[in-house]
Amino acid sequence: MTQIITKKQKRWMQNPFIQFFKFIYLNIKILIIVAGGHGGTRDKADS
Amino acid sequence: MAKIVVLGAGIAGHTAASELRRQLSKKHKVVVVSPNRNYQWVPSNIWVGIGKMKPKDIIFPLEPLYKRKGIEYVQAKAVSFHPEGDDTTQPYVNVEYVFGERKGEQEKVTYDYLINATGPKLAFDMTEGLKPGTNNAYSVCTYDHAQHASEALHALIEKAKTSEKKLKIVIGTGHPKATCQGAAFEYILNVEQELRHYGVRDKIDLKWLSNEPALGDFGMDGMVLSYNGKPMKSSEMVEMIFRDRGIDWVLEAGVNKVEEGLVHYENLKGEYKTEPFDFAMLIPAFSGHGFKAFDVDGNDVTPKLFKGFMVVDADYTSKPYEEWTVQDWPETYQNPSYPNIFAPGIAFAPPHSISKPRKSPNGTEIFPSPPRTGMPSGITAKLVADNIIDSIKAGHISLQHKGSLGNMGAACIASAGYGLMKGSGVSITTFPIVPDYKKYGETGGRNVKKTFGDIGLAGHWVKLALHYAFIYKAKMKPFWWLIPE
Numbered sequence: 058m059t060q061i062i063t064k065k066q067k068r069w070m071q072n073p074f075i076q077f078f079k080f081i082y083l084n085i086k087i088l089i090i091v092a093g094g095h096g097g098t099r100d101k102a103d104s
Numbered sequence: 105m106a107k108i109v110v111l112g113a114g115i116a117g118h119t120a121a122s123e124l125r126r127q128l129s130k131k132h133k134v135v136v137v138s139p140n141r142n143y144q145w146v147p148s149n150i151w152v153g154i155g156k157m158k159p160k161d162i163i164f165p166l167e168p169l170y171k172r173k174g175i176e177y178v179q180a181k182a183v184s185f186h187p188e189g190d191d192t193t194q195p196y197v198n199v200e201y202v203f204g205e206r207k208g209e210q211e212k213v214t215y216d217y218l219i220n221a222t223g224p225k226l227a228f229d230m231t232e233g234l235k236p237g238t239n240n241a242y243s244v245c246t247y248d249h250a251q252h253a254s255e256a257l258h259a260l261i262e263k264a265k266t267s268e269k270k271l272k273i274v275i276g277t278g279h280p281k282a283t284c285q286g287a288a289f290e291y292i293l294n295v296e297q298e299l300r301h302y303g304v305r306d307k308i309d310l311k312w313l314s315n316e317p318a319l320g321d322f323g324m325d326g327m328v329l330s331y332n333g334k335p336m337k338s339s340e341m342v343e344m345i346f347r348d349r350g351i352d353w354v355l356e357a358g359v360n361k362v363e364e365g366l367v368h369y370e371n372l373k374g375e376y377k378t379e380p381f382d383f384a385m386l387i388p389a390f391s392g393h394g395f396k397a398f399d400v401d402g403n404d405v406t407p408k409l410f411k412g413f414m415v416v417d418a419d420y421t422s423k424p425y426e427e428w429t430v431q432d433w434p435e436t437y438q439n440p441s442y443p444n445i446f447a448p449g450i451a452f453a454p455p456h457s458i459s460k461p462r463k464s465p466n467g468t469e470i471f472p473s474p475p476r477t478g479m480p481s482g483i484t485a486k487l488v489a490d491n492i493i494d495s496i497k498a499g500h501i502s503l504q505h506k507g508s509l510g511n512m513g514a515a516c517i518a519s520a521g522y523g524l525m526k527g528s529g530v531s532i533t534t535f536p537i538v539p540d541y542k543k544y545g546e547t548g549g550r551n552v553k554k555t556f557g558d559i560g561l562a563g564h565w566v567k568l569a570l571h572y573a574f575i576y577k578a579k580m581k582p583f584w585w586l587i588p589e
Contacts, residue, residue: 059340059343059344059347060336060340060344061344061347061348062344062345062348062559069560070528070559070560070561071525071526071528071560071561072561073525073561076560076561076562076565077562079558079560079561079562080562080565080566080569082562083531083558083562083563083566084566084569086533086556087515087517087531087533087566088588090513090515090533090535090554091479091483091513091514091515091533091588091589092588093513095483095487095506095507095508095511095512095513096435096506096507096508096511097435097506097507097508097511098430098431098433098435098508098510098511098540099431099435099508
């Protein structure tokens with residue numbers, strides 16, 4: 058069954074105070090994932 | 105002294121040129137050849153498309169910046185490639201000036217290293233009747249297209265205020281194999297918010313029309329992501345958002361023709377259908393630029409360099425979907441025939457799509473092509489620049505820096521509405537971009553610890569922060585290089 062966004066969740070999504078902390082969290086998370094490195098895949102496949 | 109020529113000044117070309125200039129001494133020459141006089145931060149086109157930003161907010165002229173930084177700039181378009189040179193010169197690219205006194209004039213631009221970052225050609229001509237600004241159909245692929253779309257959207261909003269009849273907006277893909285569903289997804293959510301803002305939401309139906317097999321495929325075969333700490337399919341997440349916003353959808357639709365107020369498409373069942381609209385924004389197919397390449401004797405060697413887009417170190421062997429692996433994807437973006445030529449960003453030919461290929465009973469292929477967004481474009485351009493820098497310093501080709509889309513993360517911060525307090529964004533990160541079904545077989549090819557989704561105001565702030573940060577970086581202001589790609 059399709060999930061819905063409840064009114065409570067909407068209030069959470071638009072609450073500037075909560076979202077400020079979310080903003081910090083998202084930036085850190087994105088930085089870790091994206092700037093956390095990248096590389097090849099073939100050496101690993103061979104090994 | 106080495107001369108590096110960069111074709112294109114988009115996210116990939118500009119990133120590569122900036123990095124080369126920063127790390128190489130002035131005795132080495134960096135030349136950028138681009139027909140566009142402005143740099144544009146493409147991800148913010150969406151906001152131009154709803155009138156919340158002006159083109160001047162997302163562009164700046166390249167020439168003064170390049171002059172200040174010691175990068176030579178040629179406002180021209182590439183015409184042909186000559187990777188072996190001719191009797192009198194080293195390898196060169198034939199370019200044609202597109203502006204100023206020398207407009208129409210051709211010139212040989214020689215190089216020691218060539219970075220082809222020409223991006224895609226927006227192939228509107230591959231869909232009959234799809235041309236921005238005609239037949240009530242628009243595009244947000246460039247800032248001028250987006251501005252035009254915004255004007256038409258606001259005219260429709262004015263019309264809706266007095267119209268007795270319910271109007272309809274269709275947004276999605278305009279070709280059976282179009283990509284960039286993410287941009288269309290952002291646009292439909294921003295348009296929806298704009299309609300609410302002007303109090304006409306109940307007077308306009310919104311429909312998503314896409315070649316995806318499921319919502320949230322985004323040309324990446326969809327993903328299982330962590331949402332509120334629980335696993336959720338991207339299809340479920342997008343469906344949840346669309347239901348919340350009252351957006352209807354049609355999937356598996358290969359658009360083949362656009363007439364005034366009517367889009368024609370074929371679906372995967374082989375049925376031919378139409379969808380009426382009063383305003384549409386349809387993403388066109390992307391194609392290569394149709395460049396030709398010639399050897400030292402003038403023989404056509406185009407297949408060595410191009411396969412639509414540029415041939416690089418990918419495995420282009422034709423094989424069924426079940427046998428595709430992440431190892432097929434390139435790591436260094438180097439052309440196998442000419443080791444001093446590279447193609448990062450969107451300019452390289454992908455080995456195959458990421459989404460599963462699908463065909464209608466009539467033989468029409470209907471599925472998204474692989475997306476190539478800003479973040480991987482910047483990362484691949486930087487690694488290409490780093491390899492060239494190492495090669496110049498070492499005196500031989502060095503390929504220490506690698507970055508396969510099968511071992512690289514990306515963040516897609518999709519705007520879902522503009523406004524410092526009323527805005528919203530859908531933040532999605534994915535690792536890796538190309539699913540590795542062998543390594544992450546249990547979780548749809550992705551590492552769920554690094555693949556997550558979030559919805560809310562913070563996402564809008566992140567996208568806005570990225571807008572300012574990346575324009576700052578592109579302008580090469582103090583310590584710009586500390587901002588990662």
